Amino acid sequence: MAPDNENPAEAVRQAARLVEELAPDLRVVLLTHFPDAETLDLMRPGGVTLEATRAINRAVASELLRQGVVVLVQRADRAAFRRWMTDQPDEAERRLAWRDRTQVLRGEAALRLLGLDATALPRPLADKAAGTPADRLVRLFAGDDGAAFDAFAETLIAAGRDGVLEQAVRKVAQRHGEEAAQDLMQDLLALAETAAAGPSGWASLVALPVALPPGPLPDATALEQSLLASGALPEGLELRLLPGWYRQDAIAALTPGALRQVLLDLADGRSPALLAPVESGAPPEEDFAVLAGVQLDWTVPQWEELALNGLPEASPDDAPTPEDAAQDAAFERWQSAAFQAHGGCVPLALVPFSEVEAEIAEFLEEAEGQSGAWPEIRDFIEMAQQEAPGEAVVCLPRAEGEHFHLTLYTRSGRLLDRITLEVARLPVPVAEMPELLESLVPVVNAPPA
Structure with a gap:
């Protein structure tokens, strides 16, 4: 709904009515404060006057707050806007897409900029019935x-x-x-695990559970950097992961209040006191470890976009968009590359903190049907390595009909153990097994002398 440019008072009333309609489906909204008429004319040519724009912002903010919606405010900046528009098509929708990534105001600071007195605003709607x-x-x-x-x-x-x-x-x-x-x-x-916090105005706790290979923990920083460079993250979302590893049970033990404090710490750039990392250099005590961090959402809806286009339409039947498909494919490529580069670790999906245990459980359920004998192979190799402390262990794989034989030796030629598996239980085709085994142990073509 475009504002009534001929009647500023009616434009304010239109905005207030629209807020009542949209507020139940909103959690946070970004308003833009224009410091002067020149900035408004540059960024919103042909719109309502500066006075009417500010009146609309005040009316919208008041009703949003009454409906329990978080209000964020960004200051319009002519110089920053011009730089941003250099590589953008000069279209109304692209003008509305500009975001100030230097400072987003919230709370009383945001209301003061809009010209509102927080103490005079109506309290949010609430259940007033008796009870604790x-x-x-x-x-x-x-x-x-x-x-x-x-x-x-x-x-x-x-x-x-x-x-x-x-x-x-x-x-x-x-x-x-x-x-x-x-x-x-x-x-x-x-x-x-989500809140109006951080430089973008909206932040969420996210975690990347990783199925661990035998041996030392993979390099957390290298994993993070490769993920950021993979093209698997949606545009408009900024991921910041902590440098160390975290235990899944430590994340699962966080109460809602503790989760929120961890989120606020991370959003403000502080190391969370309520979440301790795994000690550096310590061997993993579990089959999974977690990279933890915060995701900043720079796609918070701006009121002018909502007023013009309404609420975004959901994809029918949650059908993925072409962008979603491209990101999923990029993530799968990254998972495969991470597996090869980090000793056979398997990154799962990037999920909210509250879904870490469910993500691991789903992975284990799928792995039981898809990975076949892979856990058994890992345990077999690990046990042999423990029986030959200080000695290099090598593996001789051999396919024979419907069976696959693995024999482990020390590098000096001492036989350690053998195992025979059905080909149908292998996690990958027989031809790919040597490469997969290389992630755990050196593979040889003949018994060592």
Whole structure:
């Protein structure tokens, strides 16, 4: 809906009505503050006046806040905009796509820039029925107003009230069963790991679980750098991973309040005090380790884009776009390259913190059907290496009909062990097995002398 350029007062009323319609489907909105008429004319030629633009921003921000939507504000900058437009087509949609990556304001600072007094604004809509905070959260969880549940849960998470959240989970378990309680906790964790934070104005905790090969942990920094250079990350999302490795159980143990604090630390560039990395140089104690970090979202919707185009249309049946397909293909290529370059490690998908355990469980379930005897092969080689401490171990593979034989020797020629597997259980075709085995142990073509 384009603003009424002939009637500024009506343009303000149109914006307020549109906010009421769109707010239930929004979590955060970016407004642009124009410091003067010259900047407005450069960036939004032919639009409403500076006075009307600022009045629209105030009306939109007031209603968004009342509906529990996070309001972010960026300052328009003529010089930065001109530099950005140098390589952009001079179209209205591209002009609206400009973002200030130097500073995004939120909270009272954002409202002051818009000319609003935070103390005079209406309080967010909330459930006013009697009961403890835990009772209110349970009632909202069981109700149909998802926006009200999110807003109240966010208030409790931001205040660090883990005790109230735990009490609500127990109450849901008593009234609705353990499965419902697990759903509530998952919803709380998902809310806690995203927030209006960081330089982009919106940040999320993300993790990359990695299935580990035998031996020392892979180089976390090298993995991160290769992922960033792979082309597998969507445009507009900035990934920042911590330099060390983290344990999956340490991430799973974080409460919603702790998750939010870790997010705020990472978004502000601090090392999270509530999440300790695996000690440098320590051998892995589990089959998986996790790269952890924060993802900054530079695609936060701008109000003018929403007013012009409405809410983005979802792909039918969640069908992937060509861009999604290209990113998925790039990620798969990176996974294969990482496997070869880092001793047989297998990076899983980049997921929110709350989904790390589910991602690993799904991988193990798929691996059970697809990897066949690979875990058995890994264990076989690892046991042989332990039986020959200080000696180099080599592997002689041999295919014979429907069977595949592996024989392990020391480099000096001492026989260590043999194993025979059915070809149907191999994780890759027979011809590719020597290359796969090389990720674990040197392969030879004949028994060592």
